[in-house]
Amino acid sequence: MELKPFRLERYFAKYEFTAPHLLCCSDCESLAVGDLLKFEQNAHEELSSLWLGYTESLGSPELRTQIATLYQNISSTQILVHSGAEEAIFNFMNVALATGDHIIVHTPYYQSLGDVARSIGANVTEWKGNPNCAWELDLQFLKENVTERTKVVVVNFPHNPTGYLPNPEFLHELSNLSNKWGFIVFSDEVYRGLEYNSTECLPTFADINERGISLGVMSKSYGLAGLRIGWIATRNKRLFDALAAFKDYTTICNSAPSEYLATLALCHRHSIIGRNLGIIRRNLSMLTSFFSRHQDFFEWHEPKAGPIAFPRYLGGSVEQFCDDLVRHAGVLLLPGTLYDDESDCFRIGFGRSNFTECLLTLEQFLVNYK
Numbered sequence: 001m002e003l004k005p006f007r008l009e010r011y012f013a014k015y016e017f018t019a020p021h022l023l024c025c026s027d028c029e030s031l032a033v034g035d036l037l038k039f040e041q042n043a044h045e046e047l048s049s050l051w052l053g054y055t056e057s058l059g060s061p062e063l064r065t066q067i068a069t070l071y072q073n074i075s076s077t078q079i080l081v082h083s084g085a086e087e088a089i090f091n092f093m094n095v096a097l098a099t100g101d102h103i104i105v106h107t108p109y110y111q112s113l114g115d116v117a118r119s120i121g122a123n124v125t126e127w128k129g130n131p132n133c134a135w136e137l138d139l140q141f142l143k144e145n146v147t148e149r150t151k152v153v154v155v156n157f158p159h160n161p162t163g164y165l166p167n168p169e170f171l172h173e174l175s176n177l178s179n180k181w182g183f184i185v186f187s188d189e190v191y192r193g194l195e196y197n198s199t200e201c202l203p204t205f206a207d208i209n210e211r212g213i214s215l216g217v218m219s220k221s222y223g224l225a226g227l228r229i230g231w232i233a234t235r236n237k238r239l240f241d242a243l244a245a246f247k248d249y250t251t252i253c254n255s256a257p258s259e260y261l262a263t264l265a266l267c268h269r270h271s272i273i274g275r276n277l278g279i280i281r282r283n284l285s286m287l288t289s290f291f292s293r294h295q296d297f298f299e300w301h302e303p304k305a306g307p308i309a310f311p312r313y314l315g316g317s318v319e320q321f322c323d324d325l326v327r328h329a330g331v332l333l334l335p336g337t338l339y340d341d342e343s344d345c346f347r348i349g350f351g352r353s354n355f356t357e358c359l360l361t362l363e364q365f366l367v368n369y370k
């Protein structure tokens with residue numbers, strides 16, 4: 001297995017703790033431990049007396065019970081907790097794929113969703129959203145490219161980096177195709193709950209399909225990336241057992257304080273998500289007016305969900321633009337080339353509280369930038 005450097009993470013490693021204006025983050029504004037503990041009267045005491053031995057490998061029963069409430073047809077025994085979504089992606093690809101297998105991946109994609117499969121020797125077909133049509137995915141493409149060797153189809157709704165969200169009919173059709181061909185759908189739902197119009201929230205894939213997997217995490221919609229708590233939900237018992245056994249070779253079990261805090265946060269998820277959606281709505285309206293003032297520089301594609309979007313830079317090389325911006329103004333955007341996208345798009349994030357000041361700095365930079 002030979003893994004290529006994770007370009008997006010390497011880019012963040014260079015700038016995340018040095019650039020003063022992070023304008024491309026994909027997570028929502030975080031909270032301090034004390035903010036979470038304030039949700040319940042005895043939480044402080046419970047955390048202080050928490051035992052720091054090994055925890056249950058599948059995840060703490062309390063946490064798995066809370067996570068299961070996010071689903072309609074999934075019980076706590078069908079939840080497997082991981083260290084972030086990243087561990088779940090890595091383990092799933094290793095369990096589900098072998099050299100020569102075929103996988104189809106929603107593109108552009110968060111790098112590990114395609115590159116772990118490549119490193120295993122699987123053949124990856126990129127299923128690209130249409131940039132001229134709000135990054136819509138065409139099911140016809142899937143029908144034309146699926147074969148007997150197709151083991152996995154990866155989708156990511158709401159989508160990183162475009163904010164694309166299909167309708168429920170799309171998801172049901174995908175489920176029918178999975179039943180017909182026997183491939184497993186790995187549905188990355190880490191931005192679920194951040195739909196701007198709640199009626200557009202999709203059912204989870206694990207709820208509608210017995211073979212498929214839904215991936216969730218505390219990092220994005222809840223803004224609690226530092227907990228490193230992610231999970232998979234599935235009714236596919238064989239796959240669940242194989243994933244649980246594989247985890248013995250990666251993290252064995254999760255951090256007890258993280259599990260405690262994640263359980264607490266999920267008990268109060270409506271407050272946390274409500275706050276985060278408030279921040280997103282306020283920032284998105286500022287961003288929309290910003291792009292209408294700067295149509296000479298950018299082409300704006302309004303997302304449907306999540307804290308990120310993927311507009312296009314019209315002035316030439318997006319890499320050069322992002323490089324000039326971070327070096328001269330300390331504002332970090334992510335060039336689309338980090339996603340292997342060559343259309344001069346870039347990722348912009350608007351889930352954080354300091355967004356106004358970051359956007360203002362970008363706007364000042366544009367005054368003298370040609």
Ligand SMILES: Cc1ncc(COP(=O)(O)O)c(C=O)c1O
Pocket residue numbers: 026083084085086087110156160188190217219220225230
């Ligand atoms: C679509 C998607 N999936 C998975 C992950 C990994 O999440 P985590 O860093 O919380 O493990 C990310 C992180 O950016 C993501 O955007």
